[in-house]
Amino acid sequence: MQLQLISFVLIIWNCMDYTGCQSHSSSRHRQHKAMTGASSGCQQGGCLTCSDYNGCLSCKPRLFMHLERIGMKQIGVCMTSCPPGFYGTRSPERNTCTKCRSECDSCFNKNFCTRCRAGFYLHLGKCLDSCPVGMVHSDAQRECVPRCSAECELCVNSDTCTQCRPGLYQLDGSCYHICPDDYEPNDKLMECTSQVHCEVGEWSEWSPCSRSGRTCGFRRGQETRTRQILQYPSPFGNPCPEISEVKDCLVKKKRCPGAQRKTDRKERRNRNNRKDKESQEGRRERKRERERNRDAGEDSDNRNKTEHRHRRGHDSQTVSPKDGLVQ
Structure with missing residues (x-):
């Protein structure tokens, strides 16, 4: 009886050991399957x-x-x-x-949201259902934005505008209908920009006294001086002053080099012109004289012819001695 009990215990022990081996083998198989x-x-x-x-x-x-x-x-x-x-x-x-937190649509970490869900507005990394004092919510951006002044479209705060309403000009965070003194409107940028005034350099020395480009052969002439523009003005800046000046001047009249030769040439030309003119006048006078003589000769011939015709007519009216008839 005791021997049978010992045999039964050994059989149960062996069965338990076999079951554990199977279970351990199955676990190792699943682990190997997951790792590979x-x-x-x-x-x-x-x-x-x-x-x-x-x-x-x-x-x-x-x-x-x-x-x-x-x-x-x-x-x-x-x-x-x-x-x-x-x-x-x-x-x-x-x-x-x-x-992320339930009110965040996206976030950087658990304490800093970067975009809020609908119905919440972002402010300093938090999603709020209502904005702090001095700010209003933007449904498009889902953010709390500063409450801007009436003239301002976008602003950093109530005192600093970043974009003015249409028709207004921005300057240092403020909006203007008319730009302040020393500023002018820039319609392209819609900003007030600083005026730029004209700047000119120093006057040059007066030029030598001259007349018609010459510096001799006259007594009264003119002197000139100029200066350069260093900075051109902006559209509303101060315009540039005169950059050139002219004044009358007197000089001791002196003959220009080569003036005598020019005078001699001019006199020779005048003499030649007079000679040519006199020659032409003499030719014209002789021509007129010939024409007068020719006309006088023609008149004399005509008178002779007329007198001859008259004589012939008188002779024809006398009686012919042959027939005794008066013609």
């Missing part, structure tokens, strides 16, 4: 280890582990950056994506 990536859940490229049911269990270096919910199940996904609504945290053990 033999299952279909390891097809995602960033996984370091994975399982069929839970997807990625760990990621390759520098990648973030993100848990995606599919129904009641969460699947691990390895990503280079976290999706909107999550921020990444790094640690020696693993890099993970952590969900």
Whole structure:
């Protein structure tokens, strides 16, 4: 009887040892399967280890582990950056994506939002349901923006405008209908810009007294002096003054070099011209004389012819001795 009891205990012990071996073998098989990536859940490229049911269990270096919910199940996904609504945290053990606060649409960390969900407005990294005093909310930007003055379109605060309303000019954070003194409107930039006034240099020395480009042969002439424009004015700046001046001058009259030769040439030309003129007049006078003589000769011939005709007519009226008839 005692021998049978001992045999039964040994049989049970052997069975327990066999079952434990099977269980340990199955666990080692699953671990080996997860580490080697033999299952279909390891097809995602960033996984370091994975399982069929839970997807990625760990990621390759520098990648973030993100848990995606599919129904009641969460699947691990390895990503280079976290999706909107999550921020990444790094640690020696693993890099993970952590969900932002409920009012944040995106965030830099758990305490600093970068964009808010609808109904909240960003201010200094926080998402608020109402903006602080002196600020108003912008639905388009989902931010709290400064309450600008009536003339201002965009501003840093109530005293500093960055963009004026149409038709106004900006200057040092303020908006103007008419620019202040020493400033002028720039319609292209819609800003008040500093006026630029004309600047000129020093006067030059007076030029020598001259007349018609000559410096001799006259007594009364003119002197001139000039100065350069150093800075041209802006449209509303002070215009430039005169940059040249002229004044009358007197000099002791002196003969220009070569003037005598010019005078002699001029006199010779005049003499020649007079001779030519006299010669032409003599030719014309002789021509007129010939014409008068010719006319006088023609008149004399005509008178002779007339007298001859008259004589012939008188003779024809006398009686012919042959027939005794009066013609």
